[in-house]
Amino acid sequence: MTQYVAHGLLRAAHQGRTAERGRCVLHLDMDAYFASVEQRDVPLYRGRPLVVCHTSSDFCRHGVVATASYEARRWGIKAGMSVWEARSRCPHACFVHADIPKYLHNTRLLRRLCERLSPRVEVFSVDELFVDLTPLLRRCRPEERRWEEALRLGRDLKEEIRRKLGLTASVGIGPNKLVAKMASEFQKPDGLTLIIPEQLPGILAPLPVDRLVGVGERMRRHLRAMGVETVGDLARAPREVMEWKFGLVGRLLWEAAHGRDESPVVPGEEEQEVKSFGHSLSLRGGTRDLEYLENTLLGLCDAVTRRMRRQGYLGRTVSLRLRVGYAMGYARSRTLPEYADLTSPVYAAARDLLRREASSGLWTEPVTTVGVSVSQLRRREEGRQITIWECLDSREERLTAVLDALRDRYGEGVVTRASLLGDFALSGMNLAR
Amino acid sequence: MKLIVLKDDILRSLHMVQYSVSSRSVMPILSGVKMETREGTLRLSSTDLETSTHTSCPASVDEEGECVVNHKILTEITRDMTDEKMTIQLSGNELVVEGERSRFKLYTMPIDDFPSLSEINTPVVEELVAKSFSHAVQIVSKAASKDEKRPTLTGILMEVGKKEIKLVSTDSYRLAVYIVTNGFKVNEEGAFILPAAALVNLARITDPEERIYMKRDESGGRVEFGSEAFSYSVRMIEGKFPRYEQFIPESLENAVEVEKEELVRAVKRASIVSTTLKLEIKEGIITVVSESKEVGEGRESVGAIYDGSPITIAFNSKFLEDGISSVGEERVLINVTEPLKPGLIKGREKGDFQYVIMPIRI
Numbered sequence: 001m002t003q004y005v006a007h008g009l010l011r012a013a014h015q016g017r018t019a020e021r022g023r024c025v026l027h028l029d030m031d032a033y034f035a036s037v038e039q040r041d042v043p044l045y046r047g048r049p050l051v052v053c054h055t056s057s058d059f060c061r062h063g064v065v066a067t068a069s070y071e072a073r074r075w076g077i078k079a080g081m082s083v084w085e086a087r088s089r090c091p092h093a094c095f096v097h098a099d100i101p102k103y104l105h106n107t108r109l110l111r112r113l114c115e116r117l118s119p120r121v122e123v124f125s126v127d128e129l130f131v132d133l134t135p136l137l138r139r140c141r142p143e144e145r146r147w148e149e150a151l152r153l154g155r156d157l158k159e160e161i162r163r164k165l166g167l168t169a170s171v172g173i174g175p176n177k178l179v180a181k182m183a184s185e186f187q188k189p190d191g192l193t194l195i196i197p198e199q200l201p202g203i204l205a206p207l208p209v210d211r212l213v214g215v216g217e218r219m220r221r222h223l224r225a226m227g228v229e230t231v232g233d234l235a236r237a238p239r240e241v242m243e244w245k246f247g248l249v250g251r252l253l254w255e256a257a258h259g260r261d262e263s264p265v266v267p268g269e270e271e272q273e274v275k276s277f278g279h280s281l282s283l284r285g286g287t288r289d290l291e292y293l294e295n296t297l298l299g300l301c302d303a304v305t306r307r308m309r310r311q312g313y314l315g316r317t318v319s320l321r322l323r324v325g326y327a328m329g330y331a332r333s334r335t336l337p338e339y340a341d342l343t344s345p346v347y348a349a350a351r352d353l354l355r356r357e358a359s360s361g362l363w364t365e366p367v368t369t370v371g372v373s374v375s376q377l378r379r380r381e382e383g384r385q386i387t388i389w390e391c392l393d394s395r396e397e398r399l400t401a402v403l404d405a406l407r408d409r410y411g412e413g414v415v416t417r418a419s420l421l422g423d424f425a426l427s428g429m430n431l432a433r
Numbered sequence: 434m435k436l437i438v439l440k441d442d443i444l445r446s447l448h449m450v451q452y453s454v455s456s457r458s459v460m461p462i463l464s465g466v467k468m469e470t471r472e473g474t475l476r477l478s479s480t481d482l483e484t485s486t487h488t489s490c491p492a493s494v495d496e497e498g499e500c501v502v503n504h505k506i507l508t509e510i511t512r513d514m515t516d517e518k519m520t521i522q523l524s525g526n527e528l529v530v531e532g533e534r535s536r537f538k539l540y541t542m543p544i545d546d547f548p549s550l551s552e553i554n555t556p557v558v559e560e561l562v563a564k565s566f567s568h569a570v571q572i573v574s575k576a577a578s579k580d581e582k583r584p585t586l587t588g589i590l591m592e593v594g595k596k597e598i599k600l601v602s603t604d605s606y607r608l609a610v611y612i613v614t615n616g617f618k619v620n621e622e623g624a625f626i627l628p629a630a631a632l633v634n635l636a637r638i639t640d641p642e643e644r645i646y647m648k649r650d651e652s653g654g655r656v657e658f659g660s661e662a663f664s665y666s667v668r669m670i671e672g673k674f675p676r677y678e679q680f681i682p683e684s685l686e687n688a689v690e691v692e693k694e695e696l697v698r699a700v701k702r703a704s705i706v707s708t709t710l711k712l713e714i715k716e717g718i719i720t721v722v723s724e725s726k727e728v729g730e731g732r733e734s735v736g737a738i739y740d741g742s743p744i745t746i747a748f749n750s751k752f753l754e755d756g757i758s759s760v761g762e763e764r765v766l767i768n769v770t771e772p773l774k775p776g777l778i779k780g781r782e783k784g785d786f787q788y789v790i791m792p793i794r795i
Contacts, residue, residue, distance in 0.1 A: 386792055387605040
């Protein structure tokens with residue numbers, strides 16, 4: 001995540017330059033975000049090592065660590081580590097699935113809290129926000145009072161978050177996004193750090209160069225080869241050399257080393273555009289039983305199309321995701337002739353893909369994960385051209401409408417296919433929403 | 434081979450065979466035109482393996498022979514010649530094309546590589562007035578699919594019966610049926626799925642005034658259309674054409690009658706705003722409504738004869754325009770029953786054309 005974020009920041013820094021003087025930006029970084037949310041919601045997890053995993057396995061057997069609580073971090077568990085490794089480091093930790101929709105919802109609440117402070121709020125990632133405080137502080141005189149005021153706002157915001165959301169955050173305040181982000185990293189967790197422009201050279205110069213946003217392992221090696229070890233070294237390097245060697249990134253890094261960053265705080269869209277709907281299921285121990293796989297796939301297609309209908313989307317590209325053994329994962333996809341949101345066209349395509357793969361000879365080991373996703377979406381209200389085939393048989397459409405109405409009223413589990421009553425229902429996937 | 438031809442004659446023949454010349458370079462020989470002398474004429478042939486065209490043009494032949502040269506180059510040279518007459522002579526593997534002041538040497542292609550397709554002999558239709566057939570093809574081909582993934586839908590179903598010849602096509606959003614009821618003599622009944630694009634090309638090369646025949650080969654894989662001037666053979670599309678009758682609504686209970694040109698113009702204008710058009714049909718009036726979040730909104734009203742209950746139904750503007758403009762009468766009937774049920778477009782008087790159009794769910 002860090003690397004992606006870093007490049008995003010660099011790119012943004014280049015695109016939207018702002019010449020505003022006397023800026024003041026607040027960076028809010030939630031502490032062990034996913035884990036804190038889970039610990040807040042489930043008392044059992046409090047005070048214990050908790051590992052939130054991105055995994056498709058029911059028992060968090062594989063996949064990667066999304067967030068480790070501070071208790072778990074003491075055992076050396078970090079985000080991005082494989083679940084297997086985390087388990088071997090701390091076998092008694094609690095391992096839970098990441099519930100992304102829950103965290104996103106929480107982020108929305110967080111964003112609303114910040115928006116009460118200033119309308120210029122940028123949701124930078126799921127657990128990071130920038131708030132532009134400049135307009136709030138414009139009337140503060142003299143200059144020093146401004147920073148004091150900013151610190152007070154930061155403290156209040158943290159308190160508000162603790163009170164309303166029951167979470168802690170690290171806050172950094174600085175003259176721009178770059179410095180604010182660095183500041184928030186100085187004290188964690190629950191920190192509040194202010195870096196004013198005058199302090200910048202003193203604070204920045206001794207830092208190792210990889211503390212700069214955008215300097216990863218490779219960049220660090222390149223810079224070391226040039227004799228650049230600290231941010232101060234980088235700032236002293238001639239700008240032309242950096243530009244010549246690394247292009248645009250070089251110049252932006254050089255400016256970052258001086259604590260310069262002109263990228264504005266961009267209030268983002270409320271929600272990101274949905275790109276696809278998908279579900280997958282890990283099969284314990286794996287299977288080669290095609291009938292079993294097809295049945296699982298049918299259940300997944302039911303779940304995916306149900307979600308599409310709930311959110312008013314039609315989709316056209318069906319992708320089948322498979323994992324064979326524990327190493328080889330791959331996907332195959334097919335485009336449907338028409339946009340669809342019913343099970344049968346999606347399932348027919350996914351099943352065809354599955355059958356073809358089953359006969360491909362690629363399955364040297366049992367299939368351990370099967371998943372289906374639908375992409376190339378369009379909104380239902382944009383209208384859907386009906387085909388002549390549909391007027392022959394609209395039974396599935398009518399049946400689906402009735403089932404959807406039932407589920408809306410009595411819950412997802414109220415009705416299910418008889419063929420899915422076995423393992424599939426046990427997996428709980430039929431309740432996915 | 435040595436012969437003299439009139440420029441206009443050979444140019445007309447070259448244009449006639451152009452639709453079977455393949456532009457793809459997988460097999461270079463398919464970009465060629467085969468020229469051979471036969472009984473005082475010059476016979477030209479081309480094929481892209483799917484279709485093939487033969488035609489001949491009058492020539493004064495001094496020396497018999499045959500060769501294959503690149504069609505495009507020969508056509509361009511011929512078109513730009515200023516002379517009325519051209520001498521064409523083959524020497525070795527060079528074809529020399531000469532006018533009074535110009536002289537071109539074209540390298541020939543290996544004649545043995547030129548594919549020869551089997552003869553097509555079994556007559557299906559002995560004669561058919563080209564004008565009415567071409568007209569039917571032009572109308573029906575609009576509704577044929579362009580999606581290569583479903584090959585049968587890229588074709589036109591041609592049902593040859595003793596009393597009528599039906600042409601049907603559908604791209605699954607609309608279905609067009611055209612019935613030719615006179616001007617033909619059928620030898621054998623049958624149903625054929627033929628590529629719509631090939632039939633359109635056939636309509637282009639036929640002279641409306643002539644009468645054409647249709648034959649099939651024994652294995653049923655290809656059909657040939659032709660007249661004295663040319664012959665054009667097409668490979669049929671394999672597969673089953675959907676049973677189209679089931680899609681055509683039987684009754685016309687809820688039909689609205691409207692003046693064709695007026696409605697076509699209204700639809701055209703409304704479609705500037707959006708490709709999805711809503712038809713609001715009320716007693717005595719049809720309103721064509723187009724709305725777009727980005728552009729704006731348009732409304733067009735057309736007087737109509739209608740006494741049913743008011744109904745609103747949405748269609749794709751192009752499908753609607755294709756359907757209405759294909760009606761060969763001044764007044765059009767549009768039958769709509771429910772917002773999600775198929776609509777039917779036909780002329781008020783005759784039953785020769787029917788167009789089923791599927792609505793858009795909004």
